[in-house]
Amino acid sequence: MEPTLMRHKPFCDIKNLHVSFHGRTVLQKVNLTLSDSGILVLVGSSGSGKTTFLRSLNRLNEHYSGYSGGGKIELKLSGSMQDIHCPDLEVTELRRQVGMVFQTPNVLPVSIAQNINLPLKLVTGLDKAEREGRLIEVLQEVHLWDEVKDRLKENSARLSGGQQQRLCLARVLALKPKVLLLDEPTASLDFKASHKIEDLLIELQDRYQIIAVSHSLRQARKIAGQILVMKEGQIEHLLKKDQFENPEMLQKLLEDIF
Amino acid sequence: MEAFLQYATVFSALIVLILFGFLTYFTLPLFAEGQFAELFSLHWRPFHGEFGILPMISGTLALAISALLIAYPLGLGICLFVHGLGPRWLARPTLLLVHGMTGIPTVVYGFVAVFLLVPLLRNNFSHGSGFSLLAAALTLSILILPTIILLINSQLEHIVPKLRLTTTALGISRIHELTRISLPAASYGLLSAAILGFGRAVGDTLIALMVAGNAAQIPEFAFDSIRTLTAHIALVVATDSQSTTYHSLFACGLILFLTTASVNLLLHRIKHRTCRETDCE
């Protein structure tokens, strides 16, 4: 089965992607063309390969020992489709353009401002004034500015979990990515903080191509433009908005996952 | 930057090879001069041209083994105490005490032994001065005790919490759980604690030097005065300066180095075998 959705322009084209760690297959023969129609949400039981799929897109799997894999992935980065394994594309540059936010908020053990400043300084080489501007811009973008503008020099570990996660999001946005990967971004947050992040993602979906792993169907239905169901390292379904809003389809989805 | 770090590491790693080279280089003349056989004679009488180090080798072995024989059961008992045989509120203070013991300088243990333990032995048993194999073994056992406890404990810490709920639900008593299930599962810790404890006992200088009496003779009895290889090196460097005595010193150093190196190689092998079996790393 090779699900495609050609209603809008494609932004991601995957051919024969396979990944294994220490000889154990995690993803097998994934063929997929994704088009730009809102947030793409990955669902599936644990061990179905969601996180590995996500990390294939910014080549973060290669950071682990025992990795082996292959296949071709093209992403729409600067206007045109680009092969992410192409030697002309530095892996650090790829990861800058394909930003990632993790399950637990992993702020750096420095001040709030430094969390955004340091990557900017190291990766983009912007001057001080530009960095200041970018800092304010992204903190406003994630609605954190009003909460932290008076304590930018404070240690970021003192923020609440939800604030930390939005700071991590801001840190990624500051690097002006084209694609945003989110690995269960609300898994470690409480109900209220999760809602804030979800609303934020809906706001951001026009500016960035967002791909998120979610552990909650409620969340998937709320934010998704399309849902990708994974099972045992393969793509099981690709559902359009009208499909998963239909109760019958949803029932089938539930059966597939659990 | 990465290259700099790499050079630093290679340099750090090479030191031990350079050390080995130096010790061998200075021992070599003994072979050339045909004095190697004399080295393994029973008598150390430098002024008569006799440089036997067998008494020191046997002294080292006797002391290390007896210290281990005292410390190991103690260590095992304390580990069982911490993991369930003692009251829960005493477990943490006990471990804290053991950690604290690692911070007490060796020379302080030796010092207190000289003024507390040695007179005690001298006055209660009418055998010599009290500076003896027994006194040194008792003191040394306290020195190596934390090493043994912390190694066994670090393994039990992983094993016991996983098992406790299951075994309790099965109605297995605490003592059966510890002796029949947890300890056998901690065999790597048990073995490596014994090996490392022995290695530390062989390598210690100060306690042997201060408490064991330093007579170069084969030990036959717990109250005998003995001399270890380590103490021998310290004593000879402090007093003699003949070249032949020096060469025999380096032979002592080489023997010590080879012993502790074998201990570490053995530990390394056990660790990697355990790793392969349990699929860690």
Place this chain on the structure above:
Amino acid sequence: MNKLLNFGIYCWSWIATLGVFLVVGLLLFYLLSQGLPTIGKELFFGDAPAWKAILGQVRVWDALWPACVGTLFLVLIAALLAVPLGISSGIYLACFAPKSVKRILSLLVELLAGTPSIVMGLFGFAMILFLRNTFFPNANTSLLLSSVCLALLILPYLIFTTQAALESLSDEYLLIGPSLGFNQIQTVFHVLIPAAGRGILSGVVLSIGRAAEDTAVIMLTGVIANAGLPQGLLGKFEALPFRIFYLAAEYRTSAELDSAYGTALVLLSLTGILYGGAFALHKTLELRWNQH
């Protein structure tokens, strides 16, 4: 029979634990009761006026001051030599070394860690003999030689603690850097090292404690009983642990014995503070990472 054995094991665990509490308690009580009364200006400076002694204007006899200064210099120079090398090596092994290389290098460092300190001292002594026979006929044991040998002794500890502090960081933490487009060097220096900082620092403190207490190394490489304040890097020196050893064996008067008790108490407090500090740093590190 089985019941009896179990009861025996149970009793033994109590006897062993209480016994160790008793022994350590006795040791501390003995040192405190004998050593505390001797603590005072006299212990440190003898008959000499304190300020003049500290400024080095008068020579201090039969007192602790020269040994304190000796140990301080010894430990500082050893740390200065070993800390940069040890931390660099630890970083390389934890973050950069390919697996096969890492195995060999770690094994060699483990062998160095297992080397008895008297053998390290003998190595220093051998270097002097070597230098005498080759380039410097006048080479002799000295403060510098002792510091170098002590540095070699504490180097493996520094490497292991640095490596362990870095390797104990959580998997996700290792991914922050790459996910932001950092290269490996940037990740290590801007993300991992700041996060592992406390663990590395605790290793440094621990190794300083180790250097301050070791006696066997310096015995063979330049410490003597009545050197006074260290006269430069190539001079002889005094040190606290050696003073304890020396007085325990060679004391002639009860005043010297009292001074030995005082010295033992001072050294014990010093290492106690250093080890306690290292332990506390290590614990706060664990707490911080367990909060996630």
